[in-house]
Amino acid sequence: MKKAGLINKRSLEEQAADLLRQDIVNGVLTPGTRLVETTLAKEYGLSRGTIRIALHQLGTEGLVTQVPYAGWSVATLDDQDIWELYTLRATLEGLAARLAAERICQQGVERLQAAYNQLLKLCEGEDLQAITRGDLDLHKTIIELSGHRRLAHQYQLIENQFLSYITAANRTFDPHEVGHSHQALVEAICAGEGERAEAEAVNNITGFEQLQQERAG
Template sequence: MDEWVAEVLRGQILAGEFGPGARLREAALTDRLAVSRGTVRAALWRLAQEGLLEKIPNKGYAVMSVSADAMMELSTLRHALEALAARIVASDPTPARKAAVLAAFERICEAVRQRDRAAAIEADFRLHLTIIEASGHRQLREHYRLIEGQIRLYHWLAEEIMPLEDHVTMHEELVAAILLGDAPRAARLAEEHSTRYGMAMWQVLKRRDEERAMIAPRAMLASAARI
């Protein structure tokens, strides 16, 4: 049952129903989902292990906050894992591996043809997941699963930093390198893609962090003036 509750809450968090920093209260979730408090607690713990929630002492759980620095740490880890996976898959491009990667890329192309941005963002990430899974590297897959949810927390930024067509153009060479069995090139392209994407997100978040830092003192001064 806690797996079902975790799945429901995970979907709501990734859909933005619970924004960054939002508190998830056990009592309210117990009533809303009609499950036991222990079940809710187990589900919240599971999501915390995935990096979607953070445990706040004496206050329970809250959705993980997003920041430029946290995103950059996540991005550097992500591109290291994705580069390794691309190298492994391209070093032995079996028919099954090539078919899986090509099918995942075709889903991106179809989403772009349909002008469906949400589907394109999801298909884009699914391509990376496909390469991770196709690597057959158990430890690599397990480490990637630990950050998968956190990566998804930043997907809303894709609309601001990436034109729709880039979901296709940014992956064409990577997919071609894998299909041709060019492992060094595949690894380099995977790392370059994640690095470029991560840097663009970092710049957006850095601006927002700086804007919040400027607004906070003003709000405090305004509040003090009213006292």
């Protein structure tokens, strides 16, 4: 009586990486926290070798850093890192928006509208965390609609680091702005206007960055 799809085929190495990743992006493990292989192994009930591969994995994802013979720690981000994340994310999302617009179909429009409406609905409330999730869902939908596996993968890497930063810095935003700032983007994609969609996507992110800069400075 096995249910297809529910079968646990993920290796323990992957699962360990997943757990650690979740703890990092959700802020359970704050930047700078030291991670000891043997300790983690005991904690998760796994062998050191398995944890080791998971840590290496997270290392390539930029979530943890490694000092030879000294240890692992949750990555800390400086100003340069933040700038890199914003510029790279804007570019990747611009590409995704353009591709999504170029190959938009009826089903795609429906999925996009659904995600957008959901976000608008959430923005009427005050649950900032839910809004963040809705925002991510919308962006992730656009990425999927681009039909670009590598783009999705690279975006995922950036997004995780981004989330880690957002959580650690405890950054917030105005619910009302978030929802409507995506309107032009969604429209452009649904209309199949690749160039405009790309511009709107880039503007969406860099605009947000500038807003944050002003508040911080």
